[in-house]
Amino acid sequence: MLTIHADSRGHALVVEGERVVGTGVLGELADGYPRARVRRWPGILTPGxxxxxxxxxxxxxxxxxxxxxxxxxxxxxxxxxxxxxxxxxxxxxxxxxxxxxxxxxxxxxxxxxxxxxxxxxxxxxxxxxxxxxxxxxxxxxxxxxxxxCGIPPEVPAPRERGSVASFAVFDVADEGELAERGASTCVATVIRGRLLYRRR
Incomplete structure (x- = not known):
């Protein structure tokens, strides 16, 4: 299923199967992929x-x-x-x-x-x-x-067109708040296009 994942800042990824097929601003991607399902998440999209x-x-x-x-x-x-x-x-x-x-x-x-x-x-x-x-x-x-962990975290490369669709969403305003509050603010984790974790 073609799905657009969008965060509170309007950043979005278009996912088809295991791959990211588009990145950009939600409005533009929604126009470009009118049949895609749209998932709007609180917080920020990150590579995880x-x-x-x-x-x-x-x-x-x-x-x-x-x-x-x-x-x-x-x-x-x-x-x-x-x-x-x-x-x-x-x-x-x-x-x-x-x-x-x-x-x-x-x-x-x-x-x-x-x-x-x-x-x-x-x-x-x-x-x-x-x-x-x-x-x-x-x-x-x-x-x-x-x-x-007491050491700088390791972060995968930013998701782009053609990347494997693995990423995470955190319910924070920005990366600074994420660093302050920690990764327990995660609301969703997608692995190879599958939503494997969603906070209830």
Whole structure:
């Protein structure tokens, strides 16, 4: 389906299948693609973020099931906290899927670092998130919020005609407010043309 995604500033992308087929101002794109569905989002359209800590967050941390929140809380567990859990492949698989969903909720469109655990690699593959190479372990602190790691965030190239249609929308006025409030302001994440996260 041909879809125009537009933000509060009037910036817009035209998406068909997995690709961006047009960029520009909403009014002009709506005139140029009169049959396109229009999605208007609050905030700003961005290329999204690369989370530099793929292995650390998906293979070395356990994301509790909501049913475990009373016992384990809701934040990722790592290090010595994993020992009492006696995690098997099934629980690691569920953790990886929840971790990926939480990444999407923070505007992540790609992760960096090789994933060796099959369950984690499969969770990422199913969403279409890009997996990028990296050299060594990055500095900073692993976080689902790429703006809260203590190092400058990595951002993909701007979306343009012919780009893969992966991007995120944040409910902020501009990039300065995004940096101040963080990536939890994400309202939508699109991966390869599919809306995989939408804040309720």
């Amino acid at each position: 973020f690369v989370n530099l800590y793929g292995p650390e967050l998906l293979e070395e941390a356990y994301h509790p099931d909501p049913r475990e929140a009373g016992e384990l809380g809701t934040e990722p567990l790592s290090g010595e906290a994993l020992a009492p859990l006696a995690l098997d492949d099934v629980r690691w698989g569920g953790s990886a899927r929840r971790g990926v969903q939480r990444m999407l909720a923070h505007g992540t469109v790609a992760v960096a670092g090789a994933l060796c655990r099959p369950a984690a690699a499969d969770a990422v593959r199913r969403t279409g998130l890009d997996v990028l190479p990296r050299t060594g372990r990055p500095g900073g602190v692993p976080s689902l919020d790429p703006l809260a």
